[in-house]
Amino acid sequence: MIFITGTDTGVGKTYISYLLTKALLESGKKVAYFKPVETGCISECEDAKKLSSITGQSIDEVVLYKFKNPVAPLVAEREEGLNISIDKIMDHFEYLKNKYNFVVVEGAGGIYVPITKVKGKIYTYLDLVKDLKIPVIIVARANLGTINHTVLTINALKNIKADIKAVILNKASKNPNLAEKTNPDIIKEMTNIENIIKVYENQKDFKLLPNLLE
Numbered sequence: 001m002i003f004i005t006g007t008d009t010g011v012g013k014t015y016i017s018y019l020l021t022k023a024l025l026e027s028g029k030k031v032a033y034f035k036p037v038e039t040g041c042i043s044e045c046e047d048a049k050k051l052s053s054i055t056g057q058s059i060d061e062v063v064l065y066k067f068k069n070p071v072a073p074l075v076a077e078r079e080e081g082l083n084i085s086i087d088k089i090m091d092h093f094e095y096l097k098n099k100y101n102f103v104v105v106e107g108a109g110g111i112y113v114p115i116t117k118v119k120g121k122i123y124t125y126l127d128l129v130k131d132l133k134i135p136v137i138i139v140a141r142a143n144l145g146t147i148n149h150t151v152l153t154i155n156a157l158k159n160i161k162a163d164i165k166a167v168i169l170n171k172a173s174k175n176p177n178l179a180e181k182t183n184p185d186i187i188k189e190m191t192n193i194e195n196i197i198k199v200y201e202n203q204k205d206f207k208l209l210p211n212l213l214e
């Protein structure tokens with residue numbers, strides 16, 4: 001199982017989920033993709049559509065809560081009057097875990113994005129990672145500005161003792177500037193995360209990390 005989070009919305013969580021899911025399917029795994037909440041589903045839910053096209057799942061099996069407004073789940077549930085149940089998300093994850101032998105879960109935006117309120121307290125994707133008790137891959141930008149966002153995200157996850165399997169520096173350039181060239185080593189030096197992997201613009205394959213399937 002793996003939870004795909006990111007340093008922001010639009011950093012490539014779905015893109016990486018797709019490459020990872022494709023690699024897992026090609027390795028013979030029976031893989032499910034799970035997007036607990038998808039917002040910005042104007043005509044359809046893009047993330048769910050993209051991943052279900054390779055897992056063969058129905059959209060309803062992939063995404064539990066669909067919202068039209070392209071906002072944080074907490075805002076969307078208030079705006080559209082549909083309450084998100086964390087218990088339902090946990091139950092659906094258990095169902096997928098029993099039906100498939102690998103589940104790729106994608107958040108929405110970054111790790112502190114609020115999903116809903118539970119007993120009067122804001123519940124974020126960090127809380128969901130803690131409750132799901134599954135390892136995490138962080139998707140970040142490769143270019144200038146990513147050190148801060150990535151180290152903030154790593155530290156938030158370290159605080160809940162999450163198992164961070166890798167940091168993906170996405171949309172990496174083949175001709176990196178000094179910032180992009182030095183980012184991986186600086187992040188490693190600041191966080192001791194070993195698996196810092198570049199994924200290039202339009203890269204179509206993804207080498208499965210040996211530790212991912214542990």
Ligand SMILES: Nc1ncnc2c1ncn2[C@@H]1O[C@H](COP(=O)(O)OP(=O)(O)OP(=O)(O)O)[C@@H](O)[C@H]1O
Pocket residue numbers: 006008009010011012013014015016047107108109110170171172199200201202203
């Ligand atoms: N390595 C890449 N090469 C080319 N295009 C990419 C790459 N990574 C992401 N993209 C594109 O960038 C856009 C944003 O990526 P994506 O939808 O995966 O972000 P996200 O983090 O899943 O966003 P959200 O928070 O909305 O789920 C998409 O159009 C996607 O196809």
Ligand SMILES: C[C@H](N)[C@H](N)CCCCCC(=O)O
Pocket residue numbers: 009010038039040069070071072073108109110113
């Ligand atoms: C609409 C977008 N594509 C995502 N699904 C939701 C991103 C929420 C980001 C909230 C925030 O960090 O400001």
Ligand SMILES: [Mg+2]
Pocket residue numbers: 013014015047106
């Ligand atoms: Mg996405």
